[in-house]
Amino acid sequence: MKKQLITLLCAGTLLSGLSGCLNDKGYTDLINAENAQPVVSIFGGQSGSKVLGVDLSTTPVDTKLFDVNLGSPSKLGQDVTVTIAVDPNLLKGTTYELLPTNTYSIPATQVVIKAGQRDVPFSVKFNTSLIDLKKSYALPLTITSANGAVVATNLKDVVFGIKVNNIYAGKYQATGTFTHPTAGPRAINREKTLATIDATTSETEFADLGGSGWTMQLKINADNTVTLIPTGSSNTSTKQSGVNKYDPASKTFTLNYSYPGAGGDRVVTETITRK
Structure with missing residues (x-):
């Protein structure tokens, strides 16, 4: 199956490559185990390749990754022990x-599907504070x-690309004013997403x-002051033009910045508040 990456942050999202997998062996066959042959699999769309978002933490975070499923015409009268391992070859x-x-530990590489049961969860503990946020890691x-x-x-x-989120990552509401030297002011009122760069730095739209x-x-x-760094296509001459700070109580950024252009500076004042 192709290692096409999707996000795991949308619960229940099916892999784009799943239909191709089901052409190899019908999913009904896996659940009902036709021909009376019990079949073990990573349940449904939880297999394949995806990006796993985990929060930055100084203590290990126990994270359920998927369910191991037992397909059979009827529930079995005996336990089934399933062994799971890390396979670096999946990253080729x-x-x-x-x-x-x-940066992680696996509490149990063997999971037991008890007699009469169909599914059992598989979990990993991530030591996210030890993960280098600047690298692209995966757990296969x-x-x-x-x-x-x-x-x-x-x-x-399954291949999990690991995306560590700092404590500031997430959805925000931005309000404020963009003042153009000749066209005048216009209101800013839009949702923004802050994406993790490192433990104290996030990126969003300018x-x-x-x-x-x-x-x-x-x-x-x-001291909760904020240093603004222009990136992407932003004007590299952008400078602070007032107070730039972060309030951890209200989870709000207060920003004042400007950049030069024809006719004079473009001046921006905005607050960005966690939703």
Whole structure:
């Protein structure tokens, strides 16, 4: 199956490559295990390749990754033990590096589907504070064996690209004013997304010019002042023109900045508040 990446942040999203997998072996066959052969698989659209968003934390975060499913005509009267392992070979042909072993732990590489049950969760503990946010890491996992059942060869692998979110990442509402030296002021009232750059820096659209490729990074300093760094197509001469700060209580950025252009400076005042 192609390693096309999708986001895991939208719960229930199916893999774009899933239909191709189901052509190999019908999903009904996996659930009902036709021919009376119990089949173990990573449940439905939870297999394949995806990006996993995990929050930055100084303590290990226990994260459920997927369910291991047992398909059979009827529920079995005995336990089925399923073994799961890290498989670096799944990263061949991708741009990902293997997630370093010191950044995660697997509480149990074997999961037991108890007699009479269909599914059991598989979890990993991520030490996200040890992950280098500037690198592209992935955790590739595969079902290697199952006692008392066969392994579905086309629904046994999953590759999780790891995206660590700092505490500022998420959806915000921006309001304010963009004042042009000749065209006058216009209101800013739009939703913005802050994406993680590192533990204290996030990136979002510059004023209301995100559609033109203008972006900015907001770095929160130790005293909660904010350093604004123009990125993308933004004017590199952008400068602070008032107070730039972050209020952790209200989760609000207060920004005042400007950049030069024909006719004079373009001046922006805005507040960006967590939704």
